Amino acid sequence: MSSAKRVVVAAPAKINLCLHVGSRRPDGYHDLQSLVAFAAPGDTISIETGEDFCLSVDGTFAADLVADDNNLALRAARLLAEEVKFGRGARIDLTKNLPVASGIGGGSADAAATLRALACLWDMDVPDRTLYELAESLGADVPVCIRSAPAWMEGKGERITILPALPAADLLLVNPGVPVPTGAVFAALRERRGVGLDWPRGGFNSVAPLIEFLQATTNDLEGPARAIAPGVGEVLGEIAGMPGALLTRMSGSGATCFAIFESDREITAAADRLAARHPGWWIRKTTIAPPEFAAPVLFQ
Numbered sequence: 001m002s003s004a005k006r007v008v009v010a011a012p013a014k015i016n017l018c019l020h021v022g023s024r025r026p027d028g029y030h031d032l033q034s035l036v037a038f039a040a041p042g043d044t045i046s047i048e049t050g051e052d053f054c055l056s057v058d059g060t061f062a063a064d065l066v067a068d069d070n071n072l073a074l075r076a077a078r079l080l081a082e083e084v085k086f087g088r089g090a091r092i093d094l095t096k097n098l099p100v101a102s103g104i105g106g107g108s109a110d111a112a113a114t115l116r117a118l119a120c121l122w123d124m125d126v127p128d129r130t131l132y133e134l135a136e137s138l139g140a141d142v143p144v145c146i147r148s149a150p151a152w153m154e155g156k157g158e159r160i161t162i163l164p165a166l167p168a169a170d171l172l173l174v175n176p177g178v179p180v181p182t183g184a185v186f187a188a189l190r191e192r193r194g195v196g197l198d199w200p201r202g203g204f205n206s207v208a209p210l211i212e213f214l215q216a217t218t219n220d221l222e223g224p225a226r227a228i229a230p231g232v233g234e235v236l237g238e239i240a241g242m243p244g245a246l247l248t249r250m251s252g253s254g255a256t257c258f259a260i261f262e263s264d265r266e267i268t269a270a271a272d273r274l275a276a277r278h279p280g281w282w283i284r285k286t287t288i289a290p291p292e293f294a295a296p297v298l299f300q
Contacts (some may be wrong), residue, residue, distance in 0.1 A: 005045070005048060005299060006046060006047065006048045006121075006298075007047050007117045007120045007121040007297065007298055007299070008045070008046045008047075008117070008119075008296070008297045008298050008299065009044070009046075009047075009113040009114075009116050009117040009120075009257065009294065009295075009296045009297070010039040010042050010043075010044060010045075010113065010148075010294050011042045011043040011044065011045055011105070011109035011110050011112070011113035011145070011148075011294070012039060012041070012042035012105075012109060012148050012289050012293055012294055013038065013040075013041050013042050013098055013104040013105055013173065013256075013286075014036060014037075014038060014042060014075070014104055014105030014108065014109055014141065014144065014145055014148075014251075014252070015036065015038065015039055015104060015171070015173075015251050015258055015288075016034045016036055016103070016219060016251045017034075017035040017036065017037055017084045017210075017214055017217075017236060017249070017253050018033075018034060018035050018214055018217035018218065018219060018249070019032060019033075019034045019218075019219040019220060019221060019252065020032060020033045020034070020192065020193040020194060020195055020197060020217065020218070020220055020225070021186075021189060021193070021194075021195075021220040021221065022192065022194050022195035023194075024182045025156065027156070027189055029118060029140060029156035029157075030156070030186060030189075030278070031079075031154070031155060031156065031195050032153070032154070032155075032156070032157065033152070033153070033195045033197050033199075034049060034152075034153045035150075035151075035152060035153075035172040035199075035200065035203045035213075035214075035217070036150065036151045036152075036153050037150050037166050037289075038105075038148045038149070038150075038288070038289050038291075038293070038294070039104075039171055039173065039218045039284075039287070039288060039289055040286045040287065041098065041173065041284045041286050042097060042098060042105075042109060043059070043094060043095060043096055043098055043106070043109060043110050043113070043168045044059075044094070044097070045073065045093070045094055045095075045098050045110060045113040045114055045117050046092075046093040046094075046095075046117075047077075047090050047091065047092050047093070047114065047117045047118060047121055048090065048091045048121075049088055049089075049090055049091075049122070050088065050089045050090055050091040050120060051088060051089055051195075052089040053078055053081075053089040053092070054079055054089070054091050054092065055067045055071055055073060055074045055088055055092045055093075055094060056091075056092070056093050056094070056292060057093075057094045057095075058093070058095055058096070058098055059094070059095040059096035059097050060096065061096040061097065061098065061099055061100055061157075062096045064096075064099075064179075065094075065096050065100055067094075071107070071110075072107040072108065072110055072111035072138055072142070072166055073092055073094055073107070073110040073111055073113075073114040074092065075085075075111065075138060076110075076111040076112075076114040076115050076134070076135075076138055076142075077089075077090050077092060077114050077118055079134050079135060079137065079138070079249040080114075080115055080118050081118075081121070081127075082125070083130060083134060084122070084124055084126060086124075090118060090121070092114060094110060099175045099177070099256065099282050100159035100178075101179035101180060101181065101182075102175050102179070102180075102252075102254075102255060102256045102282075103180065103250065103251045103252030103253050103254045103255060103256045104173070104251050104256045105141060105145055105252075106185045106270035107139075107295050108141035108142045109145045109148070110139075110226075111135070111138050111139070111142050112135055112142050112143075112146045112148070113144035113145070113294065115131050115134060115135065115146065116145050116146070116294070116296055117130075117296055118248065119131070120160040120298065121298075124221070126185050128146075131146050132146060132158070132160070136157075136219055136238065137159045139157075140156045140157035140158070141157055141252075142157075143157060143158050143160055144157060144160055145277060146160075147160075147162060147164075147291060147294075148289075148291060148293070148294035149162050149291035150162070150163040150164070150165060150166045150288075150291075151163055152199035152200070152229040160201060163200065163203060164197075164204075165203075165290060165291070166203075166204060166206045166288050167205070167206050167210060167288070168260075168288055168290075169207045169210065169260045169287060169288050170260065170261040170262075170263065170264055170267045170285075170286075170287055171258050171259070171260060171261075171267075171269055171285075171286050171287060171288060172245075172259045172261060172267050172271055172274075172283070172284070172285055172286075173251075173256055173257075173258050173282075173283070173284045173286060174235050174238075174239060174253055174256065174257050174258070174259075174274060174281055174282070174283050174284075175214055175226065175233030175235075175256040175257070175281065175282040176229075176232070176234060176235050176255055176278070176280075176281055176282055177231070177281060177282060178229045178231045178232075178255050179255070179288055180225050180228060180229045180232070180253055180254040180255045181228075181253075182252075182253040183236065184224075184228055185221050185224045185225050185228060185253040185254065186221070186224075186253070186295060187224075188227060188228060189220065189221065189223075189224050190223075191192065191220070191223065192220045192222060193217075193218060193220055197217065200213055200214065201217070207246070207260070210260075211246050211260065213245055214247055214249075214260075218249075219248070219249050219250050219251070221252070221253045222236075222249070222250045222254070222255065225250060225253060225254035225255065229254060229255050231255060232250055232254050232257065234249065234253050235255070235257045235281070236248055236257050238274060238277070238278075239257065239259040239270065239274070240259070241272075242261075242266070242269075242270040242273070243266055243270070244257065244261045244262040244263060244265075244266025244267065244270070245259045245260070245261055245262075245266075245270065246259075246260045246261065246262055247259065247260045258281075267285050268285060271283055271284075271285045282285045283285045
């Protein structure tokens with residue numbers, strides 16, 4: 001057993017740089033393709049071994065989250081304990097910094113971070129395949145959050161190809177404060193690109209080729225999300241008009257949108273301008289995070 005008394009893990013925001021949707025599957029999900037990156041803003045999971053499983057939540061968006069047995073982080077902990085036959089529980093402290101139901105991972109990232117943290121705390125060499133299988137049973141977005149590394153995501157989200165590190169592009173994340181139900185967005189989907197795109201095998205050595213690749217893609221869920229939550233269109237219209245914005249798009253099923261900027265000076269100016277115009281919006285200036293950002297940290 002590890003001598004660690006506590007493990008802290010970052011649960012970074014998941015950004016769908018592009019998202020193409022295919023046909024509806026017999027299991028009710030849709031086939032999809034997505035280039036996924038992770039950004040430094042995120043939730044934080046802190047875990048200690050306990051006699052039973054319990055969850056406490058604090059942070060900016062704690063009031064929007066119910067800390068009951070249906071919480072993905074708590075479900076992930078119980079699943080892993082059952083899988084590895086661990087006889088005790090865990091005390092999970094979740095600092096909720098990301099908006100809820102916002103298209104940037106949220107609960108999925110929390111669940112994946114919980115699996116990583118517990119495997120570390122309990123000093124168990126849990127095979128990657130086991131972690132991915134547990135993640136898949138928790139939700140379509142959880143598997144890609146296990147590594148929190150740049151990835152090409154396919155199937156319903158369970159087929160993950162880890163990619164080389166992406167360039168540290170300047171990102172502006174903006175959410176108008178409106179939750180968008182994923183099920184409703186998919187139900188309203190009419191037009192889709194399908195899943196015939198080849199993943200970027202050569203990687204990207206700078207921001208310019210990344211932008212060139214993304215300009216030939218889209219997020220198929222953006223149209224229905226705009227119809228359900230007009231605030232999405234308002235955000236995209238605002239950030240698209242900012243000087244230095246190279247590409248603007250919605251992430252996941254919304255409502256968080258992002259813009260890739262040319263320089264730190266321009267992204268700072270854009271963030272300040274948006275904050276002054278829309279004090280109720282969630283606005284974060286960040287960059288694409290390296291994979292090691294989500295590595296567990298042990299405290300004795």
